[in-house]
Amino acid sequence: xxxxxxxxxxxxxxVQSILDEAKNQGASAADAGLSQESGLSVTARLGxxxxxxxxRDQGLGVTVYFxxxxxxxxxxxxxxxxxxxTVSAACSIARYTSEDEYAGLPEKELLATEFPDLxxxxxxxxxxxxxxxxxxxxxxxARGYHAEISNSEGASVNTHQGLRVMGNTLGFLQGxxxxxxSLSCSVxxxxxxxxxxxxxxxxxxxxxNLESAADVGRKAAERTLRRxxxxxxxxxxxxVMYAAEVASGLLGSFIAAISGGNLYRKSSFLxxxxxxxxFPEFVRIHEQPYLKGALGSANYDGxxxxxxxxxxxxxxxxxxxxxxxxxxxxxGMPSTGNAGGVHNLTIDPxxxxxxxxxxxxxxxxxxxxxxxxxxxxxxxxxSRGAAGFWVENGEIQYPVEEITIxxxxxxxxxxxxxxxxxxxxxxxxxxxxILVERLSIAGE
Amino acid sequence: xxxxxxxxxxxxxxxxxxxxxxxRIINQLLSAPVDAAxxxxxxxxxxxxxxxxxIIKEGSHNIAQGAGVRAVSGEKTGFxxxxxxxxPVLLEAANNxxxxxxxxxxxxxxxxxxxxxxxxxxxxxxxxxxxxxxKIDLLxxxxxxxxxxxxxxxxxxxxxxxxxxxxxxxxxDGSLAADVRPLVxxxxxxxxxxxxxxxxxxxxxxxxxxxxxxxDKDKALExxxxxxxxxxxxxxATEAPAGNMTVVxxxxxxxxxxxxxxxxxxxxxxxxxxxxxFSGRVGERVASDLCTVVDDGTxxxxxxxxxxxxxxxxxxxxxxxxxxxxxxxxxxKLNARLMGVKPTGNGRRxxxxxxxxxxxxxxxxxxxPHNPEEIIRSVKKGLYAKNFGGGQVDITSGKFVFSASxxxxxxxxxxxxxxxxxxxxxxxxxVLTKVSMVGxxxxxxxxxxxxxxxxxxxxxxxGQPTLKIDGLTVGGTxx
Numbered sequence: 002x003x004x005x006x007x008x009x010x011x012x013x014x015x016v017q018s019i020l021d022e023a024k025n026q027g028a029s030a031a032d033a034g035l036s037q038e039s040g041l042s043v044t045a046r047l048g049x050x051x052x053x054x055x056x057r058d059q060g061l062g063v064t065v066y067f068x069x070x071x072x073x074x075x076x077x078x079x080x081x082x083x084x085x086x087t088v089s090a091a092c093s094i095a096r097y098t099s100e101d102e103y104a105g106l107p108e109k110e111l112l113a114t115e116f117p118d119l120x121x122x123x124x125x126x127x128x129x130x131x132x133x134x135x136x137x138x139x140x141x142x143a144r145g146y147h148a149e150i151s152n153s154e155g156a157s158v159n160t161h162q163g164l165r166v167m168g169n170t171l172g173f174l175q176g177x178x179x180x181x182x183s184l185s186c187s188v189x190x191x192x193x194x195x196x197x198x199x200x201x202x203x204x205x206x207x208x209x210n211l212e213s214a215a216d217v218g219r220k221a222a223e224r225t226l227r228r229x230x231x232x233x234x235x236x237x238x239x240x241v242m243y244a245a246e247v248a249s250g251l252l253g254s255f256i257a258a259i260s261g262g263n264l265y266r267k268s269s270f271l272x273x274x275x276x277x278x279x280f281p282e283f284v285r286i287h288e289q290p291y292l293k294g295a296l297g298s299a300n301y302d303g304x305x306x307x308x309x310x311x312x313x314x315x316x317x318x319x320x321x322x323x324x325x326x327x328x329x330x331x332x333g334m335p336s337t338g339n340a341g342g343v344h345n346l347t348i349d350p351x352x353x354x355x356x357x358x359x360x361x362x363x364x365x366x367x368x369x370x371x372x373x374x375x376x377x378x379x380x381x382x383x384s385r386g387a388a389g390f391w392v393e394n395g396e397i398q399y400p401v402e403e404i405t406i407x408x409x410x411x412x413x414x415x416x417x418x419x420x421x422x423x424x425x426x427x428x429x430x431x432x433x434x435i436l437v438e439r440l441s442i443a444g445e
Numbered sequence: 446x447x448x449x450x451x452x453x454x455x456x457x458x459x460x461x462x463x464x465x466x467x468x469r470i471i472n473q474l475l476s477a478p479v480d481a482a483x484x485x486x487x488x489x490x491x492x493x494x495x496x497x498x499x500i501i502k503e504g505s506h507n508i509a510q511g512a513g514v515r516a517v518s519g520e521k522t523g524f525x526x527x528x529x530x531x532x533p534v535l536l537e538a539a540n541n542x543x544x545x546x547x548x549x550x551x552x553x554x555x556x557x558x559x560x561x562x563x564x565x566x567x568x569x570x571x572x573x574x575x576x577x578x579x580k581i582d583l584l585x586x587x588x589x590x591x592x593x594x595x596x597x598x599x600x601x602x603x604x605x606x607x608x609x610x611x612x613x614x615x616x617x618d619g620s621l622a623a624d625v626r627p628l629v630x631x632x633x634x635x636x637x638x639x640x641x642x643x644x645x646x647x648x649x650x651x652x653x654x655x656x657x658x659x660x661d662k663d664k665a666l667e668x669x670x671x672x673x674x675x676x677x678x679x680x681x682a683t684e685a686p687a688g689n690m691t692v693v694x695x696x697x698x699x700x701x702x703x704x705x706x707x708x709x710x711x712x713x714x715x716x717x718x719x720x721x722x723f724s725g726r727v728g729e730r731v732a733s734d735l736c737t738v739v740d741d742g743t744x745x746x747x748x749x750x751x752x753x754x755x756x757x758x759x760x761x762x763x764x765x766x767x768x769x770x771x772x773x774x775x776x777x778k779l780n781a782r783l784m785g786v787k788p789t790g791n792g793r794r795x796x797x798x799x800x801x802x803x804x805x806x807x808x809x810x811x812x813x814p815h816n817p818e819e820i821i822r823s824v825k826k827g828l829y830a831k832n833f834g835g836g837q838v839d840i841t842s843g844k845f846v847f848s849a850s851x852x853x854x855x856x857x858x859x860x861x862x863x864x865x866x867x868x869x870x871x872x873x874x875x876v877l878t879k880v881s882m883v884g885x886x887x888x889x890x891x892x893x894x895x896x897x898x899x900x901x902x903x904x905x906x907x908g909q910p911t912l913k914i915d916g917l918t919v920g921g922t923x924x
């Protein structure tokens with residue numbers, strides 16, 4: 002811990018030297034960031050180690066402003082000579098970019114001033130042989146689960162620590178350490194001509210919060226087996242339930258549509274939706290940047306602006322956009338502290354668990370996997386490949402694949418029927434399963 | 446060889462690394478009984494310029510350099526990398542990775558130059574091929590000419606990206622191979638608006654070359670015209686049909702079909718492990734006899750081309766499917782050795798910080814006997830898909846998708862009206878068996894493809910003639 006603090010101090014000195022160099026080279030303002038990451042990834046397959054990867058990355062990035070003109074540069078070399086060259090490259094670019102009245106550092110009063118410990122740094126003292134043993138245990142749990150588990154893509158253990166420091170010429174200079182550990186497993190199952198693959202994973206800031214290797218392996222096996230002998234559906238319209246692990250994609254599209262960049266470029270299907278009903282009344286979507294130990298927690302955004310605990314949607318009404326300083330100025334609003342994205346975006350869970358949600362679905366499609374991009378941000382038109390299960394009377398009937406689901410996101414958001422309390426906490430978007438009233442299914 | 450000296454100068458000389466140092470690292474790796482080992486040195490310069498809202502809004506310059514050290518024993522791989530090209534760091538990396546095998550041995554290897562191979566692009570530095578002012582002038586001209594095309598244009602975004610990438614691979618036999626790889630890309634995207642309805646269009650191109658290709662014959666202005674054309678077509682588009690129907694794919698970029706439906710499934714790693722829907726099927730029929738598909742890294746200056754892959758193997762034109770019969774897989778060294786076949790020059794990696802694996806280069810179908818108009822005329826009712834966004838495949842189940850961004854209905858042998866974009870889904874191992882007509886109009890894409898696998902991105906190319914598929918699921922909303 003002490004070592005980490007010393008290292009952060011050292012990186013702060015380098016960031017300050019980058020800012021000083023920018024001033025020396027004539028910049029009127031600048032911001033700079035430094036990252037240093039190290040990690041270990043181990044994969045075991047068919048009971049033996051397959052790869053051991055040692056990761057070590059570093060990088061610096063700088064943006065300089067000459068009045069309203071800006072230029073950016075980055076490098077993997079942190080030496081003083083490289084710093085001079087990188088700053089010089091950024092300054093050289095700023096000679097050619099245009100005056101942009103909206104460009105510049107954030108407003109000083111919006112910068113973060115309080116830096117509570119968010120409990121993000123839990124280094125995992127894991128030797129390569131221990132990681133291998135864990136991966137093998139995980140894969141064995143999957144392979145031994147059932148005779149139809151026929152092959153494996155292996156199990157992986159990853160542990161990473163990153164140090165990030167950023168500063169700007171308004172006097173902001175902060176850094177923190179964070180860790181991220183994960184365990185994943187992917188296996189194949191075969192029955193007759195049908196071969197399927199699926200996976201499961203667990204991820205956490207603190208290795209103590211990971212699911213056990215045995216659980217990850219067992220879930221990977223169960224998820225793979227249940228897909229065997231999937232068939233297509235006939236073309237129809239029906240209700241669709243997004244399992245929690247894919248429902249986050251729906252909210253991701255919502256966030257993209259209310260992000261400043263898409264709004265000022267007019268490439269969003271939610272232009273002018275502020276203060277309007279976008280979701281049904283029961284929907285609340287909010288940001289929780291200060292959750293201890295969570296994957297999306299941060300005291301400040303990519304520009305040093307303080308993050309906010311806030312409602313983005315309440316009563317189904319859109320209460321705010323997702324803005325950086327630049328996009329905020331373009332729209333004539335203050336930054337919302339979202340340069341780089343949202344923080345622990347959460348949709349309030351409803352009354353039903355997974356089984357309860359299936360009963361609400363009653364008869365329709367449960368989607369557990371989506372394929373392809375197929376989302377048009379400008380129009381909201383949505384068409385994606387899907388796999389999952391056909392459900393009747395709240396009971397899973399059989400697995401389905403080789404179908405598409407299609408609609409328009411604007412309608413889909415408005416027609417959400419229920420949000421489950423089967424929340425998936427493995428990402429920056431926290432949601433339970435989501436039931437949408439009706440979509441078009443194309444199949445055989 | 447000139448390339449080797451260029452790479453030595455740009456990557457090794459600044460770090461003070463000599464051939465003797467490389468020998469020491471390799472010998473360190475070989476002090477364990479490894480089957481293969483390599484060191485991959487890389488120095489990469491990247492620039493990007495973006496014009497938006499009528500101004501030059503962003504510019505950036507990035508330098509990345511480093512080395513990756515790998516040792517392979519059987520199916521096991523040890524790997525470490527560093528962005529510091531320094532002898533003690535690399536020796537430590539070598540010491541870490543050889544721990545993948547346990548006992549030691551003695552080895553002495555001396556550096557030798559690899560044999561020469563044909564080059565499919567010149568070692569140009571695109572970043573220096575134009576003065577910065579000329580790059581800006583190019584962006585401004587494309588922006589203003591595109592804006593003039595139609596009064597319904599609301600926004601135009603023009604971007605220009607250039608990469609100058611030098612690599613040097615030292616293999617366990619002491620051979621040194623180097624490559625200098627230019628890569629450029631330009632893109633124009635537009636938003637149009639009419640009566641409150643907004644649509645977008647986007648077109649770009651690129652090559653392993655310098656920027657001159659965008660200026661010659663005003664190629665860049667064509668991208669603007671094409672982006673506007675697509676956006677205006679989409680303003681007229683009505684709901685896409687849903688269900689299984691005959692689909693005609695246009696030439697060129699729709700070849701993403703081949704990349705997703707069969708390309709990934711024919712990569713050596715999945716087949717060595719038996720996880721692909723194509724595993725163990727060499728010699729079997731996987732397509733109609735009209736179909737011959739190749740992966741070809743040897744096309745002059747194409748985005749997906751490589752003179753040598755990232756393991757130093759010269760690339761090839763590899764026949765994947767010949768007259769409908771599966772002929773072989775795409776291989777890197779590891780999987781070729783384990784499957785007892787020859788590497789095909791498909792061992793690629795995103796950078797020194799990533800492990801190589803079998804990847805595609807330029808994947809395309811050879812032309813067939815049919816006139817494209819004759820193909821359209823033969824369809825009573827179906828979909829004509831001309832442009833696409835991305836795609837994805839599940840290599841085990843074989844299911845793949847690709848998303849049309851410009852499509853039309855075919856009714857009674859005629860293209861009638863534009864329909865909205867929709868995702869198409871099919872089954873890789875049998876989709877090509879339903880190819881009933883193949884056009885004579887082979888086109889390659891304009892040089893925009895990027896392929897993702899296991900979190901690694903590499904530039905690729907695709908291509909095909911006009912194709913008729915008797916039955917593919919179209920994911921529209923009109924049930």
